[in-house]
Amino acid sequence: SAVISQKPSRDICQRGTSLTIQCQVDSQVTMMFWYRQQPGQSLTLIATANQGSEATYESGFVIDKFPISRPNLTFSTLTVSNMSPEDSSIYLCSVLGQGMQTQYFGPGTRLLVL
Amino acid sequence: DAKTTQPTSMDCAEGRAANLPCNHSTISGNEYVYWYRQIHSQGPQYIIHGLKNNETNEMASLIITEDRKSSTLILPHATLRDTAVYYCIVRVGDNAGNMLTFGGGTRLMVKP
Numbered sequence: 001s002a003v004i005s006q007k008p009s010r011d012i013c014q015r016g017t018s019l020t021i022q023c024q025v026d027s028q029v030t031m032m033f034w035y036r037q038q039p040g041q042s043l044t045l046i047a048t049a050n051q052g053s054e055a056t057y058e059s060g061f062v063i064d065k066f067p068i069s070r071p072n073l074t075f076s077t078l079t080v081s082n083m084s085p086e087d088s089s090i091y092l093c094s095v096l097g098q099g100m101q102t103q104y105f106g107p108g109t110r111l112l113v114l
Numbered sequence: 115d116a117k118t119t120q121p122t123s124m125d126c127a128e129g130r131a132a133n134l135p136c137n138h139s140t141i142s143g144n145e146y147v148y149w150y151r152q153i154h155s156q157g158p159q160y161i162i163h164g165l166k167n168n169e170t171n172e173m174a175s176l177i178i179t180e181d182r183k184s185s186t187l188i189l190p191h192a193t194l195r196d197t198a199v200y201y202c203i204v205r206v207g208d209n210a211g212n213m214l215t216f217g218g219g220t221r222l223m224v225k226p
Contacts, residue, residue: 043216105157
């Protein structure tokens with residue numbers, strides 16, 4: 001498995017602002033993913049963070065709204081841009097690496113947009 | 115990836131076995147069955163996975179039917195801390211880079 005940390009753990013933001021969420025893994029991993037979990041809902045994949053290239057976004061998610069960086073094999077950031085109350089969700093980082101039998105998840109970042 | 119169908123919610127008495135069913139009638143031969151759970155306010159936690167044989171670990175047992183169209187996750191002695199949403203997911207490959215797609219899950223309530 002992997003130890004995954006996310007910063008911040010929670011935040012309250014004003015509409016129109018942006019927030020960058022960090023994901024740090026304790027070992028090098030092949031793949032990193034970002035998920036969103038809206039209140040009372042299941043998890044939805046936002047994108048796959050690719051090292052050295054642009055992230056791969058799922059249908060309904062765009063780079064301008066959710067820019068993602070992955071500078072190395074242990075770190076990624078997700079930015080939620082120009083936030084609105086509809087962006088209030090839990091944002092989760094997930095990883096998959098060599099020798100791992102499946103994906104593992106970080107603790108999540110709880111975002112409330114007022 | 116194949117879709118799964120799970121009951122929306124279930125109750126279980128503390129100390130009894132919790133049996134959580136999952137239907138995946140369109141599963142392909144190379145798709146595995148994974149179970150995760152999400153305790154309130156935490157990230158999803160991996161429980162167990164299998165291809166066609168029954169599997170057991172320190173957390174749970176996974177029973178997959180011979181035709182692989184359904185499976186059951188068994189928590190042998192449920193505790194209050196097992197109260198969570200349980201997700202059954204089918205996915206191609208064992209470590210092939212295919213990401214997990216989550217359905218609605220089953221909300222398990224373990225009661226004293």
